[in-house]
Amino acid sequence: MSNPILQLKNAAIYQGDNLVLSNVNVEMYKGDFVYLIGKTGTGKSSFMKTLYGDLPLTEGEGQIVDYDLKHLKEKDIPFLRRKLGVVFQDFKLLTDRTVNDNLLFVLKATGWKDKVKMNARVEEVLAKVGMKTKGFKFPHELSGGEQQRVAIARALLNDPELILADEPTGNLDPQTSVEVMEVLQDINKNGNTILMATHDYALLLKYPSKTLKCDENEVYEVVQRKG
Numbered sequence: 001m002s003n004p005i006l007q008l009k010n011a012a013i014y015q016g017d018n019l020v021l022s023n024v025n026v027e028m029y030k031g032d033f034v035y036l037i038g039k040t041g042t043g044k045s046s047f048m049k050t051l052y053g054d055l056p057l058t059e060g061e062g063q064i065v066d067y068d069l070k071h072l073k074e075k076d077i078p079f080l081r082r083k084l085g086v087v088f089q090d091f092k093l094l095t096d097r098t099v100n101d102n103l104l105f106v107l108k109a110t111g112w113k114d115k116v117k118m119n120a121r122v123e124e125v126l127a128k129v130g131m132k133t134k135g136f137k138f139p140h141e142l143s144g145g146e147q148q149r150v151a152i153a154r155a156l157l158n159d160p161e162l163i164l165a166d167e168p169t170g171n172l173d174p175q176t177s178v179e180v181m182e183v184l185q186d187i188n189k190n191g192n193t194i195l196m197a198t199h200d201y202a203l204l205l206k207y208p209s210k211t212l213k214c215d216e217n218e219v220y221e222v223v224q225r226k227g
């Protein structure tokens with residue numbers, strides 16, 4: 001088997017001095033789609049934040065896309081994040097510019113220079129999420145589901161080895177959640193690896209996949225019952 005994209009061994013997740021999760025052992029491989037579930041406050045976001053370098057890993061071992069989380073330096077974080085695509089519940093689009101400019105902004109910030117290639121890449125990722133014709137719109141001219149598609153397109157720009165989606169459907173109605181989930185399923189089928197935190201059990205039942213649960217300061221795999 002190839003090397004894991006994500007591997008945590010006996011890791012502990014802290015918020016400041018507060019232990020949120022202990023003894024975390026998780027592995028993910030290329031092409032996996034893994035859910036992270038758990039009640040509110042059980043540590044899903046803290047887990048995600050540790051993976052993208054927003055919280056330090058101080059106990060246990062953690063490797064993610066070839067970075068060692070335990071010895072991650074401040075200067076490594078932008079480079080780590082280039083290998084990850086992070087999607088948030090509240091989309092986090094820049095409201096003062098169009099969809100195209102939101103995406104071009106990220107490309108510029110991550111070192112792209114060639115305008116022709118940049119425009120082509122923007123068009124390519126928008127096509128992947130079914131938003132090719134909406135690049136000229138401002139975020140406020142889009143529905144929540146469309147904004148989340150753009151956020152997913154933004155996450156795809158630098159061809160990430162792992163997509164971390166923290167409650168990506170949390171602000172969306174059930175029908176729109178399914179549409180966004182279809183996008184995530186499509187990109188997973190095309191080879192992208194995805195870790196998705198959610199408390200939307202309807203989605204889990206509709207799109208069953210490996211599921212990790214945060215509960216009582218631990219993370220463990222749960223086996224879904226067949227419907």
Ligand SMILES: Nc1ncnc2c1ncn2[C@@H]1O[C@H](COP(=O)(O)OP(=O)(O)OP(=O)(O)O)[C@@H](O)[C@H]1O
Nearest residue numbers: 015016018020038039040041042043044045046047
């Ligand atoms: N910035 C912070 N400083 C201190 N403690 C925090 C902070 N953020 C979260 N916590 C605490 O860490 C624990 C885990 O919170 P976390 O946000 O990771 O849970 P969650 O499962 O993602 O919840 P939700 O589904 O509501 O987002 C909670 O007890 C919370 O109060």
